Amino acid sequence: MAKVRLDKICKSYDREHLAVKDFTLEIEDKEFVVLVGPSGCGKSTTLRMIAGLEDISTGELYIGDRLVNRVEPKDRDIAMVFQSYALYPHMTVYDNMAFSLQLHKMPKNEIAQKVDEAARILGIEELLQRKPKQLSGGQRQRVAIGRAIVRHPKVFLMDEPLSNLDAKLRNKMRAELVVLRRKIDTTFVYVTHDQVEAMTLGDRIVVMNEGEIQQIGTPEQVFTRPQNLFVAEFIGSPKMNLFRNVRLELEDGNYHVAFEGKRLEVDPLDAKALYANKQQSCDIILGVRPEHLVICDETGGECFGTPVDVFEMLGSESYIHTKLGGSEIVIRAETTARSFEMQKQKGGQVCYRIMNDNMHIFDAETGENLLIERKQIPLNTQVESCG
Ligand code: ADP
Secondary structure, eight states: OEEEEEEEOOOOOOOOOOEEEEEEEOOOOOOOOOEEEEESSSSHHHHHHHHSOOOOOOEEEEEEEEEESSSSSGGGEEEEEEEEEEEOTOOHHHHHHHHHHHHTTTOOOHHHHHHHHHHHHHHHHTTSEEEEEEGHHHHHHHHHHHHHTOOEEEEEEEETTTSOOOOHEEEEEEEHHHHHHHHOOOOEEEEEEEEHHHHHHOOOOEEEEEEEEEEEOOOOHHHSSOOHHHHHHHHHSSOOEEEEEEEEEEEEEEEEETTTEEEEOHHHHHHHHHHHTTOEEEEEEEOOOOGGHHHHHHHHTTTTEEEEEEEEEOEEEEEEEEETTTEEEEEEOOOOOOHHHHHTOOOOOOOOOOOOOOOOOOTTTOBTTTTSOOTOOOOOOOOOOOO
C-alpha cells in the first residue's frame, strides 16, 4: 500500500519567494496523479520533494503511514524517471537496468529475472546487449522506465518523461504509458506542462500556477467545471473563449446572461448551482469552448453574426477566428462543403450561437467559477449583489 500524502507543503529557495505554497494532496494507492501547469509553476519542485531530492521547507510528507521529510531518497521506496533519461553511457541496457539491484546486493539470478520481466513489459528484450548510443530516443526512454520498474517501487515519479521525444513518438509513448500503467499497477506521480498528456494519463489532475494548486480533479472535472479562469484557459485546445462585459441577471428566480444586446437563458442545472450559492446579479466573464459555438444559417434570435478574420481548415474540422464584443474568439466547426459555401455567400460573415448548456460563468472580479457549488456558505448569509 502506498498512499502519498502532502500536507501544507511549502518550498522556498530564497526568502522573498515561495516556489511551492501550501500544497495539500492525498494520493491514493495505485492512483495516477498528474501535476500540470506552465513552466516555473512548481511541478518539478513538488515532485523532487516527494523524491527527497529537495528539502521540504515546511509541511509534512507521508509515503504510506511513514513521515518521510527526513528520510533519504534511497530509503523512500520510490523510483524516478527524468526527462533526460540519465542512462549510464558505458553500460549495456541490461546493466543499466540491473545496476540499482546490484547495489542492493540482490542475487544474480533474481536480477536476471527482474530485468527480463521489465524488458518483456516494455518490449525491449532484443536491446539488452546494446549501449545507450545505439538506441533511438523512444528506446532510451523505455530503458529509463525499465530501470525504475525492476525495483518494484511503491511510488513511481516521472518528470516530463516524454518531452525530449518528437511529436509522433510522444503520442506513441503516451499510449504505451497507459498500457504500462495497467501492467505495473503502482502509484504514479507524473509531471508535465502538456495538458493533453495530463488529460489522457491522469486519474486525477492537479493544475498548478505560480506555486499554488488551482484545482484538483478528474480530467472530466477540470475540463467541464474549471475552478477559475486560469484552469479554464489552461485546459483545452483551442483555448476557451472568454467574453467580458457580460452581466449575470437574476430576475423572478430565473438567471440570464446578457451581452451584446442578447439575453441567453442559463441552463436549469447551472441555475440550480447559482441558486445554491445564493448568487445575485453581477458582472461576469462568460466562458465558451470553441466547440460550443454552433454555426447557424443566419443571424437574429440568439445568433450572432460577425466578420471572419481567419478561416483555418485543418482537415475534418475548421477553426473560424472572429471577434465578438471586443473579444477575439475561435469557433470550432466540422468542415463540410456547406461551411465553405456559407462563407462565400455571407460575404465573409460567420453566424453562430452559444450552446447555453455549455456556458462557464466566472466572477468578473475574482475569476472563480460561479457554477461550482460552494458548500460551506454559512446558513443565513445574506449574499449581496457583486455588481
Ligand atoms: P516547473 O517544474 O513547474 O517548471 P520548478 O519547480 O522547476 O517549476 O520551479 C518553480 C520555481 O522555483 C521557479 O520560479 C524556479 O525558478 C524556482 N527554482 C527551481 N529550482 C530552483 C533552485 N534550485 N534554486 C532557486 N530557484 C529554483
